[in-house]
Amino acid sequence: MELQLALDLVDIQGAKEIVNEVAAYVDVVEIGTPVIINEGLRAVKELKAAYPHVKVLADLKIMDAGGYEVMKASEAGADIITVLGVSDDTTISGAVAEARKQGTQIMVDMINVLDMAKRAQEIDALGVDYICVHSGYDHQADGKNSLEDLATIKRVVKNAKTAIAGGIKLNTLPEVLEAGPDLVIVGGGITGQENRQAAAAEMKRLVQAAG
Numbered sequence: 394m395e396l397q398l399a400l401d402l403v404d405i406q407g408a409k410e411i412v413n414e415v416a417a418y419v420d421v422v423e424i425g426t427p428v429i430i431n432e433g434l435r436a437v438k439e440l441k442a443a444y445p446h447v448k449v450l451a452d453l454k455i456m457d458a459g460g461y462e463v464m465k466a467s468e469a470g471a472d473i474i475t476v477l478g479v480s481d482d483t484t485i486s487g488a489v490a491e492a493r494k495q496g497t498q499i500m501v502d503m504i505n506v507l508d509m510a511k512r513a514q515e516i517d518a519l520g521v522d523y524i525c526v527h528s529g530y531d532h533q534a535d536g537k538n539s540l541e542d543l544a545t546i547k548r549v550v551k552n553a554k555t556a557i558a559g560g561i562k563l564n565t566l567p568e569v570l571e572a573g574p575d576l577v578i579v580g581g582g583i584t585g586q587e588n589r590q591a592a593a594a595e596m597k598r599l600v601q602a603a604g
């Protein structure tokens with residue numbers, strides 16, 4: 394099981410400062426959608442240049458033009474790029490084909506997918522690398538989490554790795570780990586803590602202990 398740090402509410406300098414503190418405890422660093430909206434793919438490029446050994450995920454949440462956008466993110470240095478599960482199969486297939494060419498990986502974000510079991514099965518057959526259940530900020534505000542969705546996709550996904558994101562904190566991490574995802578994604582549960590290094594270290598310890 395692996396731990397991904399999501400950086401959403403920072404600029405490039407702020408992102409670098411957090412990675413300096415916690416790089417030893419995370420397996421993947423996500424450049425979040427708001428950062429890419431504010432700073433462009435330059436944020437991915439600068440982070441990868443500063444930390445060449447860190448695996449970087451570009452959270453583009455691609456909805457169209459999968460091949461082209463994956464090409465641009467891969468050229469900027471992203472190792473993993475996100476595509477939305479609600480997008481058309483041709484968008485996801487185009488993203489996968491381009492990622493194979495570039496030597497990068499595709500994570501499909503299942504935010505707002507209505508029939509989770511059916512869509513996860515379809516997307517798994519398209520050859521993506523990760524399928525991620527996700528309670529976005531707006532859903533979190535309504536008190537939702539994705540544990541049930543994780544159980545659903547784990548029943549039907551045969552090839553892709555499974556991931557979970559959305560509002561995970563130290564106190565909720567144990568029940569998330571019990572559900573057995575391959576990758577746990579944490580933003581505010583690390584970046585919003587007074588002692589970010591201690592939070593990341595403890596989360597990494599729990600994730601490693603879970604297997």
Ligand SMILES: O=C(CO)[C@H](O)[C@H](O)COP(=O)(O)O
Pocket residue numbers: 399400401425426452528529530558559560561578579580581582
């Ligand atoms: O993609 C995102 C929001 O759309 C976030 O990166 C994801 O939800 C993880 O952050 P947090 O743990 O703060 O919810």
